Amino acid sequence: xxxxxxxxxxxxxxxxxxYYEEQGLLTSVRSPRGQRLYGDAEVERVRFVxxxxxxxxxxxxxxxxxxxxxxxxxxNSDAAMExxxxxxxxxxxxxDDLIQTxxxxxxxxxxxxxxxxxxxxxxxxxxxxxx
Amino acid sequence: xxxxxxxxxxxxxxxxxxYYEEQGLLTSVRSPRGQRLYGDAEVERVRFVxxxxxxxxxxxxxxxxxxxxxxxxxxNSDAAMExxxxxxxxxxxxxDDLIQTxxxxxxxxxxxxxxxxxxxxxxxxxxxxxx
DNA sequence: CTAGAAGCTGACATTGACGTCAGAGGCAAG
DNA sequence: CTTGCCTCTGACGTCAATGTCAGCTTCTAG
Numbered sequence: 001x002x003x004x005x006x007x008x009x010x011x012x013x014x015x016x017x018x019y020y021e022e023q024g025l026l027t028s029v030r031s032p033r034g035q036r037l038y039g040d041a042e043v044e045r046v047r048f049v050x051x052x053x054x055x056x057x058x059x060x061x062x063x064x065x066x067x068x069x070x071x072x073x074x075x076n077s078d079a080a081m082e083x084x085x086x087x088x089x090x091x092x093x094x095x096d097d098l099i100q101t102x103x104x105x106x107x108x109x110x111x112x113x114x115x116x117x118x119x120x121x122x123x124x125x126x127x128x129x130x131x
Numbered sequence: 132x133x134x135x136x137x138x139x140x141x142x143x144x145x146x147x148x149x150y151y152e153e154q155g156l157l158t159s160v161r162s163p164r165g166q167r168l169y170g171d172a173e174v175e176r177v178r179f180v181x182x183x184x185x186x187x188x189x190x191x192x193x194x195x196x197x198x199x200x201x202x203x204x205x206x207n208s209d210a211a212m213e214x215x216x217x218x219x220x221x222x223x224x225x226x227d228d229l230i231q232t233x234x235x236x237x238x239x240x241x242x243x244x245x246x247x248x249x250x251x252x253x254x255x256x257x258x259x260x261x262x
Numbered sequence: 263c264t265a266g267a268a269g270c271t272g273a274c275a276t277t278g279a280c281g282t283c284a285g286a287g288g289c290a291a292g
Numbered sequence: 293c294t295t296g297c298c299t300c301t302g303a304c305g306t307c308a309a310t311g312t313c314a315g316c317t318t319c320t321a322g
Binding site: 144146147150154162164165166184189190 | 278279280281282287288289
Binding site for chain 1: 308310311312317318
């Protein structure tokens with residue numbers, strides 16, 4: 001499987017695949033003439049990397065995490081486990097923030113809807129709220 | 132209240148405050164000599180903007196949303212409401228993604244912990260899993 | 263064999279939310 | 293008046309993940 005196919009299957013650009021390799025997030029076997037070759041497993045690998053990106057991890061952090069996924073050993077598992085715990089905490093914090101923001105948005109929309117209803121009824125009440 | 136105080140109270144940099152004004156997310160009154168002056172309300176405003184940023188909204192999107200918050204009127208409330216619904220959906224999707232990623236991380240950590248335990252017991256079982 | 267699609271490397275461009283610096287002016291305290 | 297801190301505008305730097313282009317090579321279909 002060549003780079004174009006991998007990119008298509010994983011739903012990313014060819015450029016991104018090369019970048020992932022450059023960052024040490026992905027390895028490839030080279031054909032005698034220098035073209036990158038991949039197995040089916042790499043498709044999942046790319047998707048996994050994408051998900052970590054989506055979770056806000058930097059390529060450096062991902063690079064620190066992946067060795068544990070790849071070759072579990074005593075030395076790296078401790079450090080990686082700590083790293084994962086850290087990222088898990090960061091992720092949870094981020095999720096909580098987003099939920100809180102969504103709640104804020106919901107309250108804003110509720111007030112807006114109420115205002116809209118009042119206005120539709122021609123009632124100009126004392127609701128001084130925003131929107 | 133001058134820009135430095137506002138920035139300190141809201142917990143952002145002076146640069147950011149100027150940037151917000153540049154993007155139309157914040158307004159200021161100018162002193163006779165041209166310095167920006169703010170009221171207490173702007174502190175909350177800046178914090179609100181920050182939360183929207185944290186939620187992944189771009190400054191352009193925030194700029195489209197804020198007029199509704201500021202001056203509720205019939206024309207802008209419809210558009211703003213739609214926009215808010217859109218962003219709410221995006222937010223929910225993002226939250227779901229993050230939770231899914233956290234779950235993946237949890238599974239990874241569980242396997243890692245198991246592996247670690249087995250290794251500690253000197254047992255090299257058939258768990259071919261990652262880490 | 264040959265045209266065109268796809269790959270390679272290397273480098274510069276882009277986007278967004280700032281950081282940072284320069285040069286000039288404002289403002290309160292001693 | 294001076295010292296030192298704050299503010300102003302304007303412009304360039306940064307960082308990270310990609311886009312994009314150039315110039316060249318390799319593979320594939322006819």
